[in-house]
Amino acid sequence: MPDTLTKLTYQTFQQGKNYFGLAHKILSTRLMNLVSPTEIQSRPIAPDTLLKIQQRLNQLLETDWQDAEQGIYPESLLFDNPWDEFFLYYPAVWLDLPQIWQRAKQKQHQDFPPDINTEGYPNYYVRNFHHQTGGYFSDFSAKLYDLQVEILFGGTADPMRRRILAPLKQGLQAFANVPPHQVRILDVACGTGRTLKLIRAALPEASLFGTDLSPAYLRKANQLLSQNPGELPQLLQANAEELPYLDNYFHATTCVFLFHELPGPVRQKVIDQCFRVTQPGGVFVICDSIQVSDSPDMIPVMESFHETFHEPFYKHYMTDNLVERLEKAGFQNVTTQTHFMSKVFVAHKPA
Template sequence: MAETLTKLAYQTFQQGKSYFGLAHKTLSTQLLNVLAPDAKREIEPLSTELLLQLQQRLNDLLERDWLDAEQGVYPASLLFDNPWEDFFRYYPQVWLDMPKIWQRVSEKRYQDFSPTVRLSGYPAYYVQNFHHQTDGYLSDQSANLYDLQVEILFNGTADAMRRRVLSPLKRGLESFAVAPHQLRVLDVACGTGRMLRQIRGMLPNASLYGIDLSPAYLRKANQLLSELPGELPQLIQANAEELPYLDNYFHGVVSVFLFHELPPEVRQTVIEQCFRVLQPGGVFVICDSIQLSDSPEMAPAMRNFATMFHEPYYRHYTTDDLGDRLEEAGFSAVQSETHFMSKYWIARKAAQAETTVNS
């Protein structure tokens, strides 16, 4: 009975977030058509059949999320973890920010930043207003709004998609005969720390690390992660092309929603860096957008995403074979799977390849 009630509560919780996202997008689209018609993009209508497929994929994602919690992969409390205080505090700012976004869209200003934002020291591909975000990833306002904007984009399923990383990560870490507090896990491009928060819920005693290029997003991550019990993850501002860690240091490495925002040659460099810092026998899990090769029926939705948002490397990403890139870097036993609008790669570093650091 208790499990039935918990599942019903989870379904109601997710349904509420989904309706919130749909209502926001419907109203904002109507306002956009009235107030900023020049900002309107050519969006491909989705067929009824495709919409039904999307709904089924969403239902499958939520069922998998519930089953993993029920089977003890992670605690059920993670299913209800949501930054409500931030959402209520910053939701009005999402609306206030929209006229700026619409103006940038209409004028195709993709490198538009506030005068107070420091732009030096970053790779050129990073200094952009990805998905028309005000100040890109380089201001505190952007960091404050990001999680709410992503939840709206994915109709409340962003965390559920992130949690698909947890099961393969946990399985991969089981091969190490070390105490829980000796496990070291790195999140590459950790952003505001939502993935690290999920990992902490599953691995309360592990040593967690995160790197990101944005000081503002790292400040937000520190704020949100400091609310959790236990050791605060070690966060560093760094470029994933040059990870500031020793060879063979981590037992697990994850990266969420990063690779579609990297130029092709940078994707390979980042994968090679993740291979370098991972211990032999360790696991690397990538979560990113679905691709054309395994989700051809979702091609209209992918085209709409590229049309609606400024994602300059997304079209190439949808046809890029990350499995080949992982194997080229030295990973083995590469597997992939899809859940809703995301794809996951699970790769291992061969246990006999090199000598591990002392645990």
């Protein structure tokens, strides 16, 4: 069980990541204003809002610590960070900034290198979310993604992702009579595999599955997950609007940081699909951005987010009623909780 010294080390570790992300954003913003002024500027955040953000951050880290202390996942996850890749790819992040600034300034939201084939993908997906080079289509983007997200959230991306683990394990108690290795969990829009890696640490015997639209991100996920001895990643390229699985196949389904990047009608289709493939009595856990209904004090941050980082469907997501959408699909006993800048939805399929 983690001790007091470990907790202090963890807090220092997370504060270091937070300061790193903050320093990067300050330096890159000043450089951008110096060499490539752009019309898109981050709005200044009021001091009282900054204080609330810090309070939310402290609460997130405390919850993260408590979950490890209670054995929901191993202590090692608290310090898990791909430092080797971060140091390797950090220079590339800086070298890529001029392209990002130019793309943001000229509002080139569908700017892709000529070697990238975007045919057959949904129109809402064919864009440079976050102004990132290659969108979700390139190996270059997949390599930089985790580092970019950690910088964006000040080193809190994984602590926010880990908030799905407690409700996930609790939801699986309905299948206590199922041998652990026969428990099937699907992570929809698994991206680079970070969430699946966290689930594996919390549930070492479960059978894990992942889908994503991007072959490049699936390659990165396969590389990440294959680092675990004996791991055989079961990953498929698939559109979450039409999941290639049998009805009632998974004991649990998860989805992290997807819904704010979907148009409203597509959110409903994805939720309907997750309901279809989840077993009766199973649980569906979503982690995504906070919303106006639960975090009205964070409206200044939310309002600037979709403009600054090119999230074209985020403004609609801010006020979308996902609880209503989940219930429309057939889920029951839907609960929500907020952690820092994230919101967790826990929905149950009737037994």
